[in-house]
Amino acid sequence: MSEQYDLIVVGSGAAGLSVALGSGGGLRVAVVSRGVAGLDGATCWAQGGLAAAVGQGDSAGQHAVDTITAGARHNHKSAVRWMTESAPDVLRWLLAMGMQFDTVNGRIALGREAAHTFPRILHAGGDATGAELARVLREAAMRQSWIDRHEFADACEILKHGNQAVGVLVRNRRGEQMRLLAPSVVLATGGIGQLYRHTSNPAEADGSGLALAHVAGAELVDLEFVQFHPTALSPRADDPSTQLPLVTEALRGAGCQLINDQGARFMVAASSQAELAPRDVVARAVYDQLTRGNRVFLDVRPLGDRVRAQFPNFVQICAQRGLDPRVQPIPIVPAAHYHMGGIKVDLHSMSRVPGLYAVGEVACTGVHGANRLASNSLLEAIAFGKALGERLAQRGPVAPITRVDPVVGHAARAESTNDQMVLGRLRQLMWSDVGIVRSSESLQSALGQIQVLERRCLAGAPVLRQLTTARLIVEACLRRRESLGAHYIGGATHAHWSPRSGQAVA
Ligand SMILES: Cc1cc2nc3c(=O)[nH]c(=O)nc-3n(C[C@H](O)[C@H](O)[C@H](O)COP(=O)(O)OP(=O)(O)OC[C@H]3O[C@@H](n4cnc5c(N)ncnc54)[C@H](O)[C@@H]3O)c2cc1C
Missing domain, CATH: 1.20.58.100 (Fumarate reductase/succinate dehydrogenase flavoprotein-like, C-terminal domain)
Incomplete structure (x- = not known):
């Protein structure tokens, strides 16, 4: 069975829905997702926020400098500059769709995060920024009759005719396969965290989009750069789940200490900044303890009862595990968090395969370099996604796809x-x-x-x-x-x- 579209977007996170909505109604668009559109993937889990240099004294140039410093200067500088300059436009677009950012005295509040030299992090619902963003994008997409949602569908293969991408082969929950055909195919399939034993990423983030792109002939770059978050709540020994709740870094900022099971505060020896060292330094020190056979804990007890008021979400995730941070140290492990590498794309999100595009975490625009600056990924996903949708819309509707090469048979079987x-x-x-x-x-x-x-x-x-x-x-x-x-x-x-x-x- 086949269906014809002008544009197929695989993925319904911030990147995928921004492409679909950015195309603005002139095209017939299919959005494919493994779960409920807008509610699966990493976007709705994002806690920290969205970076935008819109505060007094701040500038897109300074945001770019911070991004390149965090990225070990491995970044694609034009892409960084374009992204940081796009932030005001992204904000206007989200506000017009009804996004409710946190405010102070009627103005959008700007928080500060490590390695950002200015307060420039926008939050929604405190640490529920991703959930609010997903709500806004999902509701906007549901209002558009020209967007068809293919939910609980797994993209198994990019369909091609010669060198050109012309569609996607998808498998639905009943195991039935369907060909979605279009001259433009966008991969927005998110990250790879689920390839690791411990991750902050949800089940959908298993790197399948990268394999699809590779088989289709796209170039993948910078794949070695995987960011690990230093503190996720450690699972029970008998718990097979791979997605772990993050333990916010703000707790360390508030004076909580990392200790091992002998009570030693090992970060003092690892860095002059101790618990406030950069993410990767802390992650390596924690990992070093684990490889020595020690367990690692965050000792929140010095905060006493204040933890309930200051960190209610943290208290809640601890309670779900039967832990009380006021009276016991909380076990933590590092977790695979964000993939800087991906499908190599140019400033127009084009891969080297004609008709195949990539946006969001699955893409490598070069914005993040060798290490991502916190809160830049949502901005990147929306800025590049929206721009790609707008650009594809300029082409207008196209003739139906009539010729497709035989499929390779990648992921043709049901999971066993x-x-x-x-x-x-x-x-x-x-x-x-x-x-x-x-x-x-x-x-x-x-x-x-x-x-x-x-x-x-x-x-x-x-x-x-x-x-x-x-x-x-x-x-x-x-x-x-x-x-x-x-x-x-x-x-x-x-x-x-x-x-x-x-x-x-x-
Ligand atoms: C816990 C957590 C906290 C975070 N906090 C922040 C933060 O504060 N600020 C920030 O900027 N970033 C943050 N990030 C990173 C950010 O959330 C992600 O990088 C971003 O949301 C990725 O968006 P995306 O649209 O590229 O992919 P996702 O939102 O992950 O969406 C991927 C989509 O692709 C679909 N998909 C995947 N494979 C297939 C397939 N084979 N077939 C069909 N569909 C498929 C999925 O179903 C899903 O719809 C956080 C991430 C996590 C996990």
């Missing part, structure tokens, strides 16, 4: 228990060997094990998408021999690796 077992193994492997601290040996070992897992899967198994993405990440890690930004090589010397032979050669 074997897929789940392989995914569990992959997550452990990515966590231990391709995680916060990497070495030549750990990466080589991971590559070999992933290749074995790939050989053990039947052709068309859905988990092959995750294995493909994971393998591409490991290969990217092996190519980058020095530590940079979020890519940290520790311990053993990193040998040169030959992509042709797949062997370390020296």
Whole structure:
């Protein structure tokens, strides 16, 4: 079965819905999502906020400088500049759709976050910014008769005719496949956190969009740059869930200390800034404790009863685990949080495959460089998404797609228990060997094990998408021999690796 559109958007987070809404009504648009449109993906989980240099004394130029400093100067400077300059336009657009930002004395409140030199973080509902953003975008999309939602649908393959992307093969909940055809296909499938044992990302963020793009011939870049959040609530030993609630960094800002199970405050030895060191420094120190066999806790007890008033969400997530932060230290682990790398796109969000575009976390515009500045990802997703929708709308409706090449058969099968077992193994492997601290040996070992897992899967198994993405990440890690930004090589010397032979050669 086939359906014709002018534009297909895979993903209904901030990026995907901004593309769809940005196209403005002149096109017939399909939005494909794995869950309820607008309510799945990472967007609705975003807590911190949205960065925009709109405060007194602040400027897009200064926002760009902060972004490039955080990104270890690996950023694409024109993309950074374009994004920071787009912020006022993004805000006007969201406000016109009814987004309720937090205010002080009738003006939008601007919060300050680590590594931002000015207060420029807009919040909604305190730490519920993503939920409010998702509400606004979802409600706006639901009002448009020209947007068709394909919910609980899994995109299995990019359809092509010759070199051109011409649609997407999707599988619905009943396992039925359908061809959605259009001359413009946008991937907005989010991040990769679910490739790791511990992550802040929801189930949909499993890197499948990267595998789809790779099979379709798109170039993927900077895949080695994965940001880890230092403090997520540790799961119980018997809890298999991979998505963990974040423990806000503001607690450390309020004086709470990280301790191990001997009560030692290990951050004092790790950094002169102790608990207030940058995210990746804290994440590595916590990880170091875990690899020594210690457990790690955030000691919130000095805040006493004040924690209830100041951090009600934190108290609530602790209570759900039967923990009381007023009387006991709270167990934490680091968690895979954000992927800086992705499908290489230009300033117009175009990949190298004609007709195939990417926006949001799955794309690599080069904005984040080797490490993301907090609260820049929502801005990037909306700014680039909206602009792409507007640009595609200028072309107007197009002739129906009549010719499609035979499908490759990627993810053609239904998910099996074997897929789940392989995914569990992959997550452990990515966590231990391709995680916060990497070495030549750990990466080589991971590559070999992933290749074995790939050989053990039947052709068309859905988990092959995750294995493909994971393998591409490991290969990217092996190519980058020095530590940079979020890519940290520790311990053993990193040998040169030959992509042709797949062997370390020296
Ligand atoms: C806990 C948490 C807190 C965060 N806090 C902040 C913050 O304060 N500020 C900030 O800027 N950023 C924050 N981030 C990051 C930010 O939320 C994400 O980078 C951003 O929301 C990504 O948006 P997106 O539209 O690219 O992807 P998502 O919102 O993740 O949406 C992905 C979409 O793709 C769909 N999809 C995926 N694969 C397929 C497939 N194969 N077939 C069909 N559909 C598919 C999903 O169903 C979903 O609809 C946070 C992230 C997390 C997890």
